[in-house]
Amino acid sequence: MSLYQILFYVFASVAVLAAIRVVTVKNPVHAALYLVLTFFSTALIWILMEAEFLGIVLLLVYVGAVMVLFLFVVMMLDVNIAPLREGFIRNLPVGVFVALVMIIELALILGPASFGLDIYPSPEPAPADAGNTLAIGQVLYTKFVYPFEIAAFILLVAIVAAIALAHRRRPGVHYQDIDAQVRVRAEDRVRIAELDADKTRRGDVAGDSKANQDKETS
């Protein structure tokens, strides 16, 4: 067994074990951290397969950005994990059974019978000067320019969706409107009210003062 293979199995087992821990640990922060570990191991496997660029991107994007975001959310929301874990034990046997069936089937399908080295011989190692980035770049803007643009649109839609769903203009929140402040005129601010001594007209006065208040807040 070459070093290459030893490294692969180490990284692979770490990835699988960490993934299992993601769903079994109680603390969501720990779960997120295990997910980081999974991504990390996966990135390493990619690097082993000479996909250095993708490995690094995985680290940067998922570990560096997405997972940090996850952690923020988990910490801010302070999710009470207990109710979510109810039924975990109860449903475990069924889940494990289904998972086992799935694993066995996939193992049979993906096993050496279908994807063995005799059918798919391992490719020649790339020469040392072959750049990952260069290779991706070359196809990304030529052959795959159309899918690439579409991917961009997917991101755009994600942004639009996020803003449409998250951005809200809440009424009743006080904030400074510089435009309005600059445009202000004296007659808008002060109104000389003629007040009668007669009590029967109090309703009017009250109404006026209310109207004034409305003007100020707006």
Place this chain on the structure above:
Amino acid sequence: MEKVYLAVVLAPLIASIIAGLFGRQIGRSGAHWVTIIGVAIALAASLYAFYMHVFGGLSTFDGTVYTWIASDLFEFNIGFLVDNLTVMMMVVVTAVSLMVHIYTIGYMHDDPGYQRFFSYISLFTFSMLMLVMSNNLLQLFFGWEAVGLVSYLLIGFWYKRESAIFANLKAFLVNRVGDFGFLLGIAAILAYTDSLHYATVFERLPELADITVEYWPGVEWSLISVIAILLFIGAMGKSAQVPLHVWLPDSMEGPTPISALIHAATMVTAGIFMVARFSPLFELSDAALSFILVIGAVTAIFMGLLGIVQHDIKRVIAYSTLSQLGFMTAALGVSAYSPALFHLMTHAFFKALLFLAAGSVIIALHHEQDMRKMGGLAKKLPITFATFFIGALALIGFPGTSGFYSKESVIYAVAASELPGAEFAYWALFIGVFVTAFYTFRMLFLVFFGESRMDAHTASHAKESPKVVTVPLVLLAVPSLIIGFLVVEPMLFGAYFDDSIRVLATHGAMATLEDQFKGAWGMFLYGWTTPVVWMALAGVAGAAIMYLGMPNVLPPLFARVFAWPKRILEEGYGFDSFNNTVIAGGSRLLGRGLWQGADLRAIDGWLVNGTAAFVGYMARTWRLIQTGYLYHYAFVMILGLIGLMTWIVFIGA
């Protein structure tokens, strides 16, 4: 000629549609004018066709007007078959119909349903013509059902009367029984010959002669016999033969012109006509002919007996019609088709005459039909009496009248036959002659002679009917008297029916008759010496003694002595009670059983509601899968995926 035939059929139809749909616009006189003109056109065209065929040497017309359905296997056409038989029927139908149309103006004068009535009778004329002119079984069946429908509508014409509704329902149901057999017969013909066209069917008959069918294991029937008997069952319904006769007396609930036209002269003879038309088929089955003979004879004698005990003038004539239809049927049974048709024709005239004359009496007495409240009307209604008397003479077969020639021929044909049952039939008809004469003259004497039994008011108003009523009577009286003398020779023993009717040599009744025939005059003279005529005269004499001689002594005495037979006759041999209790009651019981047990419980409860309940149960259960929990949904998806994966990849489709 096709245009002439079409005119015959379409003129009454168009008139009927106009009178029916635009009755309000054209008014009463418009309605009777348009229909009378329509029927008059039909009569004129029929007479022209008659002339062309009988004297003009025109050969048989058998043509298609248009094709209704055509498929690989068969073709359904609307077409005409016009030969001597058809033209005779056309003339009879349109002539009687025209008389009835004119008569109706007087009879229905005050009825609110005037236009409707004219529309119906014109429609009837159209249907009857379609029936007789058809060249195929499908159109025959159409006409058959159409006349049945109009009959139904007209029996229940006064639809507010409970008894009229009961009568028309009864007529409809009893006819369904007959039509069921008829339809089966038609279906059998179609199944075995692949055609409904008469000529084609007849051509293929020899192929069918040897076929036997086995409905019960071990019992083999000749196919021809089965078809013939099935068709005859249809005729039994329409022509009111025992035991399907029960609807005809009740049909007298309809207005009298209808009784004359439909229930005496034309529609009820459709069965006779059909059997005659299918003579090539019936000839091939002695079994069927025997069956027909016996049924006819039984009807002739036993229905006649019922006429003796009736009090309603129309019912007497109705039973008389039944009896005479029995005579015709018996004649068919001995292969004497031409006497049967001859009697059909003469009967159409004199029976229509009798009905219309009775109607005239009824008008005069303000719709009183009970003979016990009549009497002594001869002086008050001279024309009615005279024509009625002529009709009665024809009916009893008084020598020289049309009825004499036709009825004599029928009886001699039966006498000459060697078919099983002919002996019985002869005696039945022989006694039937006496019975006919007895009830006919009983009626005559009760109505026109003796002392008046009316109340004073009715008596003072009783006067002769208007011209529209009496003129048709006179016009019908003429053929009732003389037509027999004129046509007996060509029709029975000439070549008149040669193209239409086929008689096998083995059925020799007609041949025997022909040998003895000595001309119309000779027959008239010979008639005085025959027992048949003396039987008739004896009947007249009997009636005279009882109802003229000692009307207050003898009838009550006989009623007391023959209380039991009288009771049986008054009950109509119990056919009605049997039908009502056993058949109708049984059907209702069966119906309720099926409704409660089969329909409500098994079908509704089990199949229909059961299915629905099952689906509903499934719906409620499957709905529970939709829990709303995301992880359940995902789990179902994964299960589906694994299921499919296991099946497709590891088990293999």
Place this chain on the structure above:
Amino acid sequence: MTLASLNLQPVLPEIVLAAMACLILLVDPFLPKRGPTVSFVLSILTLIALFVITLVQMDDSVRMSFGDMVVNDPMADLMKLVVYVLVAAVFVISRTYLRQRGIDKGEYYMLGLFGVLGMMITISSNHLLLLYLGLELMSLALYAMTAFKRDDGRASEAAMKYFVLGALASGILLYGMSLLYGVTGNLMLTAIAETVAAGEDSMALKAAVVLIVVGAVFKMGIAPFHMWLPDVYEGAPTAVTLYLAAAPKVAALALVMRLLVDGMGPLFYDWQPMLIVVAMLSMAIGNVVAIAQTSFKRMLTYSTIGHVGFILLGVLAGTNEGYAAALFYTIAYAVMTIGGFGIILLLARQGFEAESMDDLKGLNDRSPVMAFVFLLLMFSMAGIPFTFGFWAKLAVLQSIVGVGLWWLATFAVVTAVIGAFYYLRAVKMVYFDKPEDTSPIQADVNVRGVLILSGASMLIFGLYPTGLTALTAGAFGL
């Protein structure tokens, strides 16, 4: 590779749409706050323009571009035309509803247009990657639209379910695609078909088929991958439900057609039995469970499940007649479903959602015209002769009978008969029950117009189906 060699002309509709969507995105924030009338009008104009462009470009040839990644065949053109019409109709009918609920924002139209872009890409892709991206673009827009009424708990829950299950399905689809790529070494669908036809039927290939079928039929809402559908359709604002239920089904059919027929046609005998099972399950579950529903909206979603089962029958026939029938059925379904959910919009008003079956009661007393439209729609959905839906069902059944699947056709008819029950029950409620709410219908001319058009098309295509039959048949070279 130069720009000219890219052959941009076939993707002109996509480019125009993307540009217009971005334009609306930029214009919308600077518009008066009263309502996105300008965005709405621009969206409709865009769709009209797209319709014209596609119509002009349409011919019988197959036009490839972007190195054979994009394919514009008659099927794609027809599907795109249908999508434009459907989405325009949905935009028009939804306006009032959105305004009354305070969600009449430009983003609705933008997301709607991006969704259309995703559908168009899916419809004309000949490449696994493109197919997937198009699908995701569409789905992402749909997820966001589902949650559009963000203060509504039901809508948020629906969006959440849709998103998670959609992601799961996408994952399954992607897995299948990667297996397919692994086995064939190709992403181009036509090339995959050639490789598959030449090679032998391996286990991995079968697994790929299973995964792809599951992923693809999820988007159609086929049982047992339908679980998201009732919750999402019911939870989403009705205007969004309309959008979800109509046009994306056309794209989903395209997805199935591209993947199974174009890409894995040689594996027909692997995917046909699978489709038979899921189609039967769909028709049974859809039509049976619909009976137990008290919510009209939910009943319609179950009816959708039944309908997509029928659509799948056409696909699994494996003949061009079958594909044409499936497309015909899809068009019929989409038009019917706009009418069906449109009725909910018709009955709804400010602060009131008319989603219950009881709200239908006595519609005839309130508006005979709309009641008649409703009757036509329900008859058509039930497949009563001489409506649009009848010919759709007939075409599909003919196609499967044509390949000898008598028993399947019988089963389909039985489920359709069961289905007829609840459609007719709804009609009965409209005509024979006393209304619980006798106030007059408030819906404006937009809603009424689209509904009448929808109802009329049930009758028009019911009496003269030949034109559309010829179009759908032409899309498959018949």
